């Protein structure tokens with residue numbers, strides 16, 4: 391369930407400075423770490439270190455929320471600020487493996 395992801399960045403990778411920062415690395419078809427626990431207001435940067443394209447897409451495979459959806463080629467990143475407390479599920483639309491579904495826990 392997506393309680394309140396505030397999208398400040400774009401796929402070009404602008405960053406917001408409302409709070410702290412954290413990082414999710416996409417490597418070997420896994421979002422790492424999962425879950426990532428951050429305080430509300432944290433700007434989380436997702437970085438794709440795989441040679442293949444992945445997406446960072448809000449919601450679950452069965453129920454995407456539409457709050458964000460970014461396609462990242464190798465070496466690309468996107469920064470999303472999570473403004474409100476709650477669990478934010480996200481996944482990769484291109485790969486169905488268990489490592490390609492993850493959660494940001496916003497406290």
Ligand SMILES: [Cu+2]
Nearest residue numbers: 444445482485
């Ligand atoms: Cu993927």
